[in-house]
Amino acid sequence: QKKVFIIGSGIAGMACAIRLAVHGYEVSIFEKNNYAGGKIYLIDQDGYCFDAGPSLFVQPGNIEELFKLCNEDMHEYFHYAPLEISCKYFYEDGVVINAYTDKNKFANEVEIKTGEPARHITDYLDESEKIYKNIGEIFLNNSLHQKSTWLNSNVLKASLQAKPSYIFSTFNDANKRKFSDPHIVQLFNRFATYNGSSPYKAPAMLQLIPHIEFNEGVFYPKGGMIAVRDALYKLACKMNVEFHFNSPVEKIITENNKATGLFVNGQALYADIIVSNTDIYFTYKQLLNDTHKANAILKQERSSSAIVFYWGIIKKFLQLELNNIFFSKDYEGEFNSIFKSKTVYNDPTIYVNITAKCEPGIHAPAGKENWFVMINTASGADINDAAIQSYKKSIIVKLNHMLQTDIEPLIETEGVLHPQKIEKETASFGGAIYGSASNSRMAALNRHPNFSKSIRGLYFTGGSVHPGGGIPLCLKSAAITSNLIIKNSSR
Numbered sequence: 282q283k284k285v286f287i288i289g290s291g292i293a294g295m296a297c298a299i300r301l302a303v304h305g306y307e308v309s310i311f312e313k314n315n316y317a318g319g320k321i322y323l324i325d326q327d328g329y330c331f332d333a334g335p336s337l338f339v340q341p342g343n344i345e346e347l348f349k350l351c352n353e354d355m356h357e358y359f360h361y362a363p364l365e366i367s368c369k370y371f372y373e374d375g376v377v378i379n380a381y382t383d384k385n386k387f388a389n390e391v392e393i394k395t396g397e398p399a400r401h402i403t404d405y406l407d408e409s410e411k412i413y414k415n416i417g418e419i420f421l422n423n424s425l426h427q428k429s430t431w432l433n434s435n436v437l438k439a440s441l442q443a444k445p446s447y448i449f450s451t452f453n454d455a456n457k458r459k460f461s462d463p464h465i466v467q468l469f470n471r472f473a474t475y476n477g478s479s480p481y482k483a484p485a486m487l488q489l490i491p492h493i494e495f496n497e498g499v500f501y502p503k504g505g506m507i508a509v510r511d512a513l514y515k516l517a518c519k520m521n522v523e524f525h526f527n528s529p530v531e532k533i534i535t536e537n538n539k540a541t542g543l544f545v546n547g548q549a550l551y552a553d554i555i556v557s558n559t560d561i562y563f564t565y566k567q568l569l570n571d572t573h574k575a576n577a578i579l580k581q582e583r584s585s586s587a588i589v590f591y592w593g594i595i596k597k598f599l600q601l602e603l604n605n606i607f608f609s610k611d612y613e614g615e616f617n618s619i620f621k622s623k624t625v626y627n628d629p630t631i632y633v634n635i636t637a638k639c640e641p642g643i644h645a646p647a648g649k650e651n652w653f654v655m656i657n658t659a660s661g662a663d664i665n666d667a668a669i670q671s672y673k674k675s676i677i678v679k680l681n682h683m684l685q686t687d688i689e690p691l692i693e694t695e696g697v698l699h700p701q702k703i704e705k706e707t708a709s710f711g712g713a714i715y716g717s718a719s720n721s722r723m724a725a726l727n728r729h730p731n732f733s734k735s736i737r738g739l740y741f742t743g744g745s746v747h748p749g750g751g752i753p754l755c756l757k758s759a760a761i762t763s764n765l766i767i768k769n770s771s772r
């Protein structure tokens with residue numbers, strides 16, 4: 282039985298562990314924190330519960346697949362339900378658009394609210410589906426760094442389907458060509474933020490992302506996102522994966538260009554295979570002491586980070602849904618501030634997630650709401666208390682105006698997450714929440730491989746390597762990495 286050590290219990294670390302355990306590997310996870318899940322954890326504060334990190338749940342099939350592989354009934358661990366409205370969009374000029382997950386209903390809503398013909402929406406989403414199925418699925422489900430992948434005829438076919446405009450136009454330029462109404466351009470531009478990128482820099486290929494939300498659906502996991510973490514943790518334990526908490530890995534031990542073990546809590550421990558689920562920059566910099574390779578990682582722009590306020594609100598806002606967006610007036614100005622000047626932007630786009638909408642009385646006391654209030658910000662930005670207060674002020678001014686209310690006296694309790702805290706809690710360089718951004722034409726091909734080219738027996742999984750960040754891609758990363766390990770072990 283081959284022994285595998287995994288560094289980090291992020292969603293990809295746990296999924297990779299489960300997949301390898303199914304194939305008979307003896308798997309141990311070493312986690313520096315005293316809990317599993319990395320960016321997915323729960324804040325329980327003054328009678329309110331908040332999902333600290335991810336909130337939008339899509340592609341549940343990635344999770345279902347893990348339970349099927351283990352021959353376990355997922356419903357004994359975890360339940361989820363589809364949403365009718367994926368997100369409610371509020372604009373400064375008073376326009377409000379409900380993004381129904383039924384695409385025809387959404388297209389009609391857009392036509393009524395903005396005059397953009399419904400047909401433009403359905404055509405766009407049909408093309409989005411084609412790009413996802415014909416190109417995305419191939420590139421997101423395979424290692425791009427194996428000769429065998431490129432010799433596969435499906436990959437060749439997928440590459441030929443990539444129109445030059447998908448690569449040479451920016452996402453914003455492509456959206457502007459397809460829609461005449463600026464509200465709709467902004468709405469679809471926002472999908473670039475799903476992997477922490479700017480629509481003004483990322484290629485039009487990102488048009489594949491809306492397919493996931495509008496054609497496949499958006500879901501609510503019962504109990505919130507923490508239920509996804511809990512389900513995978515329980516499943517991993519059931520498959521005899523061993524978790525070692527409070528166990529920061531100090532070094533990956535290598536002998537003759539082969540990874541042989543780890544230094545943990547001052548002790549050398551040995552295994553046949555090592556998988557790093559920690560940020561690829563820190564894996565090189567701290568665990569392999571390879572500054573040269575670590576610096577090479579930073580040549581690719583990091584994704585955006587975030588500032589999140591967790592607010593206990595002593596009132597119910599009937600006009601809000603589970604997911605709500607309050608758009609900035611000048612979206613390009615906002616992205617310039619995130620990716621160019623890296624400064625505080627005074628009119629940020631605000632995302633408000635309220636799980637109490639789906640489970641009243643559980644995540645917030647009766648008659649109250651748990652608000653997860655997030656804005657995008659530069660990764661690596663040094664956010665001090667003054668900057669946090671300045672962001673808070675901008676958010677409150679904007680919400681007061683757009684919701685015609687006075688929010689501040691309604692905030693009963695508050696927590697804050699910012700880039701330095703994200704870096705400290707999960708060792709993500711600069712607090713980037715999705716690893717590297719897609720802010721260049723070839724970004725998708727330039728993410729780090731899921732294996733080391735120079736150290737045998739060393740693999741990588743998670744948001745900072747191929748195919749990228751966000752829960753669905755992290756779960757795909759786990760599948761790619763475990764498949765490589767299984768394939769290489771059988772040689």
Ligand code: FAD
Nearest residue numbers: 289291292293313319320335336337530559743744751752
């Ligand atoms: P991580 O979660 O980054 O975990 C890595 C783990 O490794 C951590 O537990 C860390 O403690 C551990 N570790 C690091 N170094 C060491 C070491 N030396 N020794 C031992 N352990 C170590 N995604 C979505 O899909 N939808 C969303 O709505 C969404 N919103 C987000 C909002 C926020 C505020 C944040 C922060 C993230 C969001 N994401 C979202 C992104 C998503 O959370 C991540 O892409 C995903 O959870 C990353 O998983 P991972 O497996 O890469 O590991």
